[in-house]
Structure formats: C-alpha cells, structure tokens
Amino acid sequence: xxxxxxxxxxxxxxxxxxxxxxxxxxxxxxxxxxxxxxxxxxxxxxxxxxxxxxxxxxxxxxxxxxxxxxxxxxxxxxxxxxxxxxxxxxxxxxxxxxxxxxxxxxxxxxxxxxxxxxxxxxxxxxxxxxxxxxxxxxxxxxxxxxxxxxxxxxxxxxxxxxxxxxxxxxxxxxxxxxxxxxxxxxxxxxxxxxxxxxxxxxxxxxxxxxxxxxxxxxxxxxxxxxxxxxxxxxxxxxxxxxxxxxxxxxxxxxxxxxxxxxxxxxxxxxxxxxxxxxxxxxxxxxxxxxxxxxxxxxxxxxxxxxxxxxxxxxxxxxxxxxxxxxxxxxxxxxxxxxxx
Amino acid sequence: xxxxxxxxxxxxxxxxxxxxxxxxxxxxxxxxxxxxxxxxxxxxxxxxxxxxxxxxxxxxxxxxxxxxxxxxxxxxxxxxxxxxxxxxxxxxxxxxxxxxxxxxxxxxxxxxxxxxxxxxxxxxxxxxxxxxxxxxxxxxxxxxxxxxxxxxxxxxxxxxxxxxxxxxxxxxxxxxxxxxxxxxxxxxxxxxxxxxxxxxxxxxxxxxxxxxxxxxxxxxxxxxxxxxxxxxxxxxxxxxxxxxxxxxxxxxxxxxxxxxxxxxxxxxxxxxxxxxxxxxxxxxxxxxxxxxxxxxxxxxxxxxxxxxxxxxxxxxxxxxxxxxxxxxxxxxxxxxxxxxxxxxxxxxxxxxxxxxxxxxxxxxxxxxxxxxxxxxxxxxxxxxxxxxxxxxxxxxxxxxxxxxxxxxxxxxxxxxxxxxxxxxxxxxxxxxxx
Numbered sequence: 001x002x003x004x005x006x007x008x009x010x011x012x013x014x015x016x017x018x019x020x021x022x023x024x025x026x027x028x029x030x031x032x033x034x035x036x037x038x039x040x041x042x043x044x045x046x047x048x049x050x051x052x053x054x055x056x057x058x059x060x061x062x063x064x065x066x067x068x069x070x071x072x073x074x075x076x077x078x079x080x081x082x083x084x085x086x087x088x089x090x091x092x093x094x095x096x097x098x099x100x101x102x103x104x105x106x107x108x109x110x111x112x113x114x115x116x117x118x119x120x121x122x123x124x125x126x127x128x129x130x131x132x133x134x135x136x137x138x139x140x141x142x143x144x145x146x147x148x149x150x151x152x153x154x155x156x157x158x159x160x161x162x163x164x165x166x167x168x169x170x171x172x173x174x175x176x177x178x179x180x181x182x183x184x185x186x187x188x189x190x191x192x193x194x195x196x197x198x199x200x201x202x203x204x205x206x207x208x209x210x211x212x213x214x215x216x217x218x219x220x221x222x223x224x225x226x227x228x229x230x231x232x233x234x235x236x237x238x239x240x241x242x243x244x245x246x247x248x249x250x251x252x253x254x255x256x257x258x259x260x261x262x263x264x265x266x267x268x269x270x271x272x273x274x275x276x277x278x279x280x281x282x283x284x285x286x287x288x289x290x291x292x293x294x295x296x297x298x299x300x301x302x303x304x305x306x307x308x309x310x311x312x313x314x315x316x317x318x319x320x321x322x323x324x325x326x327x328x329x330x331x332x333x334x335x336x337x338x339x340x
Numbered sequence: 341x342x343x344x345x346x347x348x349x350x351x352x353x354x355x356x357x358x359x360x361x362x363x364x365x366x367x368x369x370x371x372x373x374x375x376x377x378x379x380x381x382x383x384x385x386x387x388x389x390x391x392x393x394x395x396x397x398x399x400x401x402x403x404x405x406x407x408x409x410x411x412x413x414x415x416x417x418x419x420x421x422x423x424x425x426x427x428x429x430x431x432x433x434x435x436x437x438x439x440x441x442x443x444x445x446x447x448x449x450x451x452x453x454x455x456x457x458x459x460x461x462x463x464x465x466x467x468x469x470x471x472x473x474x475x476x477x478x479x480x481x482x483x484x485x486x487x488x489x490x491x492x493x494x495x496x497x498x499x500x501x502x503x504x505x506x507x508x509x510x511x512x513x514x515x516x517x518x519x520x521x522x523x524x525x526x527x528x529x530x531x532x533x534x535x536x537x538x539x540x541x542x543x544x545x546x547x548x549x550x551x552x553x554x555x556x557x558x559x560x561x562x563x564x565x566x567x568x569x570x571x572x573x574x575x576x577x578x579x580x581x582x583x584x585x586x587x588x589x590x591x592x593x594x595x596x597x598x599x600x601x602x603x604x605x606x607x608x609x610x611x612x613x614x615x616x617x618x619x620x621x622x623x624x625x626x627x628x629x630x631x632x633x634x635x636x637x638x639x640x641x642x643x644x645x646x647x648x649x650x651x652x653x654x655x656x657x658x659x660x661x662x663x664x665x666x667x668x669x670x671x672x673x674x675x676x677x678x679x680x681x682x683x684x685x686x687x688x689x690x691x692x693x694x695x696x697x698x699x700x701x702x703x704x705x706x707x708x709x710x711x712x713x714x715x716x717x718x719x720x721x722x723x724x725x726x727x728x729x730x731x732x733x734x735x736x737x738x739x740x741x742x743x744x745x746x747x748x749x750x751x752x753x754x755x756x757x758x759x760x761x762x763x764x765x766x767x768x769x770x771x772x773x774x
Binding site (some may be wrong): 084117118119138139140141142144145149160161162163165196201224225226227228229230 | 477539540541543544545548549550552617658659661662663664665666745
C-alpha cells in the first residue's frame with residue numbers, strides 16, 4: 001500500500017471515518033483479499049451479516065459433534081505477541097470447528113526473542129502457505145502493517161494495543177441482540193478504563209452503528225485525551241447513569257494504572273466506579289451486566305454481581321466462538337457451500 | 341572526483357538572479373571558486389566556460405540547512421556524510437549543519453574533527469553542531485570552547501531537550517562568552533513521555549499514545565525566560581505548534597535574542613496521515629493538526645520563523661518496519677524541502693530563499709561563504725531552481741541511503757536544476773555529478 005497523506009483515505013480511523021473501504025466481509029472485490037482489521041471498515045449491513053451467520057454457528061456449536069467441514073484444508077495461524085489465552089483459544093476452537101488446521105505462534109517460543117524482525121516473522125509464516133493470520137499485538141496498527149507485508153493471507157485483528165478488538169465487539173453485539181432482541185435504542189454504559197481499551201473503541205463503533213446509544217463512564221484520567229467526533233455521551237457519575245441503562249459494560253482495570261498517577265487507589269476506584277452489590281440495585285430489572293474478561297472480582301465488579309442471573313459474562317465467551325467461526329467462514333469460505 | 345579547487349570557468353546563462361539585495365536578470369560567470377561577474381550577455385566574456393542553462397530559472401545562493409542528521413559516525417547503514425551531502429546537493433543545498441546525535445555523539449573535538457574531515461570531500465559544505473552536554477545526557481556540560489575553536493557555531497542536544505533548567509542556564513551563560521548559539525529541541529520529557537504522535541483527536545481514535553503540543557510549549561516558555569535571564573541568544577529547532585510560534589512572535593517584538601526554524605513536514609502534513617499506521621509518518625516533534633500547520637505557514641509569512649530546516653532524519657528500512665511504538669522517529673527532507681516550500685507556501689521566491697538560504701546561513705555562522713549576495717568576488721555557492729516544473733516524488737530514486745520519505749507519489753512544483761559548490765557544478769540538470 002502506498003502511504004496516504006489524506007484523512008479520508010485512511011483505514012480504521014474511528015467514529016468519524018468518512019470512508020469505509022470494505023463495508024461487508026463477503027462482498028470484497030473478486031480476487032482481492034479480505035481482512036477484518038477494524039469495525040470502522042464495516043457498515044451496519046456488514047455487521048448484521050456476521051451476526052446472522054453467527055446464529056447458524058451457534059446452532060452448530062450445540063450439536064453433539066460441533067464440527068462442520070467448511071474450511072477443510074485451510075490453515076489459520078494465531079500470531080500472538082501479547083499474552084491472551086482466552087482470545088487465542090476462542091479463535092483456535094472456532095477454526096477447529098470449521099475443520100481448519102490451526103497453528104499457534106506466541107512470542108515466548110518464537111524467533112522474535114532472538115531478534116527477528118516483525119516483518120521477517122510474518123513473511124516466514126506466510127511462506128509456509130497459510131490462509132489466515134489472527135494477530136494480537138501490544139502496539140496499535142500492527143494488523144495493518146501485517147496486511148501490507150503479506151500477499152495471500154487474510155489478516156484478522158485479534159486486538160491491537162489500545163486501538164481495536166473487532167471480534168470482541170461483534171460478540172458483544174451478538175450477545176446483546178440475543179438477550180434483548182436488538183441493539184436499536186438500547187442504552188449502553190461502558191464503564192472504566194476507556195483510554196487504554198481496544199474493546200471500548202471497537203464497541204463504541206459497533207454499538208452505535210447498530211443504533212444503540214452509548215455513555216462512557218470514567219474519571220477524566222481514564223478517558224481518551226479528546227472524544228471529538230465520538231458519537232457518545234460522557235458521565236463521571238455511575239450512580240446517575242445506572243438507573244437508565246439497558247446494558248452496563250464494565251472494563252478491566254489494570255493494577256499498574258496507579259503507578260501512572262491515573263488513579264489514587266483501587267479502593268477509591270471501586271468506591272466511585274465499581275459495580276458494587278449496592279450499586280447493582282440501581283439497575284432496572286432485565287438490564288444486562290457485561291465484561292470482556294478477565295474479571296478483577298472486587299475491583300470493577302463485585303464477585304456476587306458477576307454471578308447474578310443478569311450477568312452474561314460467560315455467555316459472551318460462548319458466543320465468541322460462534323462469532324469467530326462466522327468471521328473465519330466469511331473471510332476464508334467459498335461463500336457458496338456453507339457445509340452446515 | 342577532483343582534489344583541490346575546481347578551476348574550470350562556469351557560466352550560468354539566462355536566469356534571474358535572486359539574493360537578499362533583490363532580483364535581476366543576468367548571467368553569472370564563475371572562476372576559481374568565486375563569482376567573477378554578474379551581468380547581461382556575458383557569453384563573450386570567456387571562451388571554454390562550461391555553460392549551465394538557466395533560462396526560466398532562478399539563480400540563487402545555495403540553500404543552507406540548519407538541521408541534518410547525517411548519521412556518521414555510528415549509523416552508516418542509514419546515511420553517511422557522503423550520501424547525505426549528495427542528497428543535500430540535489431536539494432539545492434551548499435551547506436548543511438550536521439546534528440550531533442551520532443554514535444559516538446559529537447560532544448568533543450575529536451568526533452567533530454572526524455565529521456569535518458568526512459565533510460571536506462563531500463558535495464556540500466558540512467558544518468557541525470556540537471552537543472551541549474556530555475553524551476547528550478543532560479547532566480554535564482560538554483567542552484564547548486574546545487569545539488568552538490574548530491569553528492562550531494551551533495550547539496544542541498537535538499533529539500533530547502536539555503531538561504534541567506539550571507544546567508540550561510549555565511550552558512547559555514558559558515556559551516555567551518564563545519560567540520556561539522545554543523539550539524534547543526523543545527520537549528518536556530516528563531509530559532511527552534511515551535507519546536508516539538500528537539495527542540489529540542487522531543491519537544484518541546487510533547489508540548496510539550500521544551504527546552501534547554504543550555510538551556514543546558513548556559520548554560519554549562522556559563528557554564525564553566532563560567535567554568532573558570542570561571541575555572544569551574537561543575535558537576529553537578523545529579517548532580511545530582501555534583502557541584510555540586506565538587510565544588516567539590511576542591518575544592521578538594520585545595527584543596528577545598531568539599531565532600526559530602520550522603520543518604517542511606510541519607507545513608506539509610497533518611497528524612491524520614498517521615491513520616495509515618505507516619511509520620514513515622512518525623516524527624518528533626510529531627505531525628500536528630491543521631490549525632498548527634496553518635500557524636507554521638503564518639509564522640513563515642510574517643517573519644516569526646527565521647528558517648525552514650529539514651530535520652532530515654534517515655532511518656534504515658528494517659528499523660522503520662517495526663510496530664509504531666517501536667519505530668524510530670524521523671523522515672527524509674533534503675531532497676524535497678525546496679519543492680515543498682514552493683508548493684505549500686504562498687510566498688514569493690525571494691522570501692523562500694531568505695528562509696532557505698541567507699537567514700539560516702546567518703544563524704549557522706556561515707554568512708560570507710553561503711547565502712549570497714551574488715556579486716563579483718563572492719564565494720560561488722549557488723543553486724539554480726526551476727520554479728515552475730512539476731514532478732512526482734519517487735522514494736526509490738533518492739540519493740539518501742534511506743527510504744523513509746513521506747511524500748512518495750506526491751506531485752510537487754519547483755525543482756533544483758543545478759547546484760554549484762565552490763565553483764564546481766555538483767548537480768547538473770538534476771543529476772549528481774559525483
């Protein structure tokens with residue numbers, strides 16, 4: 001790809017993106033490669049297409065033998081430069097249920113520690129003849145770089161820095177739709193460390209694309225430097241937001257935030273922004289409690305609250321496999337024979 | 341390549357001569373490294389002169405870059421004095437100031453002497469900036485007098501700002517006795533720490549840690565105060581925000597001894613370019629939003645900024661092909677600066693040459709040899725510019741050893757046709773002669 005200097009031609013630019021180059025995963029140019037890099041690359045129809053397909057794969061997952069031959073002969077590599085057992089296992093299980101071969105590459109066992117460059121690592125893996133790369137990296141943008149360096153493989157963003165985690169957003173949308181019927185008109189509060197959260201950035205894009213309204217609830221130190229162009233409301237008082245929301249989405253708080261002077265203490269965070277047992281009573285009946293995991297019980301959410309019936313945290317994990325099956329199928333499948 | 345002075349006579353024919361004294365149509369005759377005559381119809385003045393066609397072109401003093409990273413010694417895989425000087429000559433430069441963040445850094449006479457020696461054979465004059473502190477570490481004063489004795493007139497820890505206010509004060513005081521100028525890379529490192537692009541709308545969306553413009557502005561404010569306190573001159577490197585430039589504007593109105601440079605990328609690119617995640621757009625100070633870009637242009641128009649300086653910063657491809665937060669900051673600039681100025685700035689050519697030639701020559705202590713005026717007896721350091729021609733930047737055809745050019749594919753107006761160094765045509769019709 002040639003370097004672009006204009007704002008409008010740039011990929012993955014967030015809520016105010018003027019151009020959405022590949023609105024649907026399944027309708028990219030014939031012969032052209034398809035990737036899933038950012039929710040910003042999908043429009044409403046593109047997201048809904050994935051959710052519809054997910055319904056079918058949820059049904060497959062409930063069979064006694066939850067496996068279909070759709071991607072037989074395809075190879076999916078998970079290339080994880082950052083620890084994430086959950087996302088990696090979810091992608092690998094999705095690939096296996098589609099009968100694809102899977103390979104796993106993590107930084108602790110790799111040549112990267114011996115000084116091999118990111119580009120050499122990627123080119124070496126692609127040279128083995130693979131069909132898709134699921135990449136997780138601590139730096140924003142690495143999936144774009146990899147997509148530029150590779151020629152044949154589809155690239156799936158499994159989380160890049162603070163930027164995006166598109167399959168998490170898709171599984172969140174699926175879970176909300178499954179539990180509440182639709183996203184249109186849903187009032188969703190995303191609570192916690194928005195600044196450092198790739199989940200929040202993808203969720204804001206996906207939720208609002210599907211017609212939900214989003215309120216971000218966090219101390220100013222845990223919000224992005226500016227929210228100009230983000231289609232969201234902001235609040236610093238969780239108690240005022242909870243009674244009027246349909247979904248409360250809690251983000252994981254990393255303990256090192258205290259060292260950066262972003263917060264005085266975990267105790268103060270829990271007291272002001274944690275979903276404590278008392279605070280959870282402010283929710284209307286039927287309001288969902290969500291979390292991308294892993295949960296810090298007792299910090300952003302009380303242990304009992306995480307286990308309440310309206311908490312759908314484990315449901316999110318289960319739906320994650322089916323959503324990732326849908327994404328892999330759309331990117332790698334023939335598009336004709338679903339094999340279901 | 342030639343040893344010793346270039347002796348053949350050269351006639352630059354049919355151009356418009358522009359220097360600080362004005363603009364006039366005329367030929368320029370050069371012999372033995374100096375301008376012998378300027379006037380109409382010098383054709384008959386000498387037989388056997390090498391003729392350089394300048395019809396439709398501007399004949400100006402050679403450009404002077406206050407800010408080039410030539411990478412030698414230490415990072416010869418990304419640039420050498422020889423390749424950097426060739427890029428400079430192609431860009432119309434007859435002198436560049438080599439920045440001291442080499443390995444080892446230019447923080448003593450021994451390393452400075454090495455760079456001067458490498459520069460003696462190069463296709464432009466290589467002036468050297470020395471470090472302010474030992475190892476550019478910001479702790480102890482470097483031997484400024486020893487380096488000033490070699491002719492060094494600018495000192496900077498560029499790449500780092502001098503963080504300690506007391507040390508900067510002492511450096512300014514000490515330097516004032518040597519007749520040299522300290523140049524600051526303005527960045528408060530505690531506020532900028534960990535930021536890989538401008539902090540704002542784009543960094544918020546892209547999830548890249550940002551550094552606010554205020555990290556630059558805090559040090560501009562501090563150093564204006566220290567310059568006032570010590571009555572020593574200060575030069576600000578690559579200013580990039582509206583507030584920085586406004587502070588300089590006000591300080592100049594109050595008679596402060598301050599000069600400022602801006603870089604071509606800060607008037608040609610915005611932080612939106614980073615949305616591609618292409619590390620070619622990673623630079624320090626970072627690309628800024630459109631309001632700052634407009635302020636940089638305004639500062640060039642009203643004289644707040646004294647010079648356009650390239651901050652030419654070559655990096656090997658393997659270093660730039662890294663995740664955004666690991667890639668080194670910096671972009672090439674020598675071969676595109678003039679064309680960007682012609683293309684992006686709505687200024688007459690005599691103003692552009694002031695910003696690219698005689699004003700930076702004065703700041704670098706190179707006036708007399710560089711920056712004109714173009715009169716009989718002056719050193720023949722000249723460039724010939726075609727201000728109308730358009731061309732497309734091809735990053736694979738640059739003389740620099742590196743390829744981190746952010747303007748690849750961009751159509752620019754204005755190009756250097758010939759460059760003459762000490763009477764020798766080192767660039768003829770856009771081709772380096774050695």
